[in-house]
Each structure stands twice: as structure tokens, then as C-alpha cells.
Amino acid sequence: MNWLTNYVRPKIRTLLGRKDVPDNLWHKCPACEQMIFHLELAKNLRVCPNCGHHMRLPAKERLASLMDEGFATIELPAVPADPLHFRDQKRYADRLKAARAETELDDAIIVAHGTIGGQRAVVAVFAFDFMGGSMGTAVGEALVAAAKLAVLQEAALIAITASGGARMQEGALSLMQMPRTTIAVQIVKEAGLPYIVVLTDPTTGGVTASFAMLGDIHVAEPGAMIGFAGARVIEQTVREKLPEGFQRAEYLNEHGMVDIVARRAELRDTLSRLIGLLTEPAARRAARPSAEVLALPGISEG
DSSP: OOHIIIIIHHHHHHHHTOSOOOTTSEEEOTTTOOEEEHHHHHHTTTBOTTTOOBOOOOHHHHHHHHSOTTOEEOOOOOOOSOTTOOBSSSBHHHHHHHHHHHHOOSSSEEEEEEEETTEEEEEEEEOTTTGGGOBOHHHHHHHHHHHHHHHHHTOEEEEEEEEOSBOGGGHHHHHTHHHHHHHHHHHHHHTTOOEEEEEEEEEOHHHHTTGGGOOSEEEEOTTOBBOSSOHHHHHHHHTSOOOTTTTBHHHHHHTTSOSEEOOHHHHHHHHHHHHHHHHSOHHHHHHSOHHHHHTSTTOOOO
């Protein structure tokens, strides 16, 4: 018997005299299994107030939580909708149409420009709810456009990843986005601008194997799964038991793959400070006390 469905919701409808009470008033934390009221969860940026588990955050909500007021999104470059005329159980064109209707997005990425804590930034944020955040031609074009915009505006480029990897429906065209996004990152670096990657749950496959691991600084959310292949595939390949917490943000932080593990509530301030440190004149940066750098969350001596 579902206690919320069969008892709580009918009581609420009776008290309010309404029949249109939404079905998603409560959410169960996948980690501690505690029930959380939807308004409390939204206020807490979809972080469980009981155990601190970071649930996946929609791309639009993430932009709103990170960027200052007045930020603007750009129109994604036009790409062929179904270049291979791919079909599995459904036509690829139909999958795209359904994903766009459900998410109200053009593809699995949003590019925005504005400021974060007063620091200029171009942000490319992945939408995992759009076909698993998979990287196809549209995502590659969007990242190239984001890099060019960052150079034009002399702003930091921030990539916020949440992806299952390459989009299989685009075959080799999807794999071609790995070198293209790598070149886009290089354009930003050659301009002397910061490139920061925020790794969220999950970041896997071709995204991890390309631009997601080329940042000047890598920040990750607590508990985020980050890797290339799945743990089970790796175990079957190397025929060894993997360490506890393998491919999680904390493990990668301990082993040097991730620089900072920052809670979602701290992410905006962390990014603002990092952009400031990476863009201030070299003479001032050299004279800056090391204690100020070490004060950033997740940074420690040694």
C-alpha cells in the first residue's frame, strides 16, 4: 500500500476541497529514502536536507542558481536533425521531437553568458533529461560557439557536464565532436582565458574522454559519478575488484583527478572566486597569499 497515494493525498484534497493536487508533492531521496516536500527540495537546490545527497538538477534551474540576474542564453547553431536517418526501436527524428517536447530545449545543452558573482562567464550546461545528455553534433557546435563567445567577450568558459557520452544515433559524427570540443577548449586557453569544468552526476563516456578533463580547474559535486566506462565493464576487463567509491567525486579528488569537491550551495561562490583568481593580473596573483587559495573548498596543502 502506498501511504502517500492512498492516504495523504486524499486527505489533502479533502482539506483543500480540490481534486487537482499535483502528484509530485513529495520526493523520496534515493540515498536515505526520506520523504521531502517538493518546495523544501526546490529551495535546497534538489539536495536532500537529511543526508546531503545531490540529486540531478535541471539545466535551467542550474543556470538560475549559478548566474547573476540578467544572464542571457544564445540560440544553438543549426545542425542536420537526423543526418544518418537512424532508426532503432524508434526513428531518431521521433526521439528528438519527444525530447524537445518534454524538456522544452533544442538539444542536450544550454549556453548562457553573463556574470557569476560579478565575474564575466560563458556557461555551457548539459541537460541530462534530454536523451541522457548525450553529445551529438548539436552539442559539439554549441561548445564551439561557447568557446568563441568566451574569447569575444574575454570571459571565462565554464562547462557543467552531465552526460552518458556520445549519442549513438549519430554514429561517427558524434565521435567527431570529441576532437572538435578539444580544439574549442584550446582556443579559449590560447586566448589566456580560464576554462573551468564542473562535473556533476553522471559524467561518462566521450564527454569525459574529451573536453570534460581538460579544465584548468575541475570542480565536482559530492557523490557525482565520473568515469569513462562503467564499473562493471572495467571489472570484467581487468578482472579485479574495484576500490570502494571508485569513479565517485571524492575518490577522484583524493587521487588527483578532481581539484575541488563543492556542495551545490557553495558552487556559485566557488566559481566566482576561481574566475577571479585565474583572471587577475599575474603580478597580483604571484603576490597573493597562498592561504587565500587554500581557503577554497576542497583545496588542501600537500
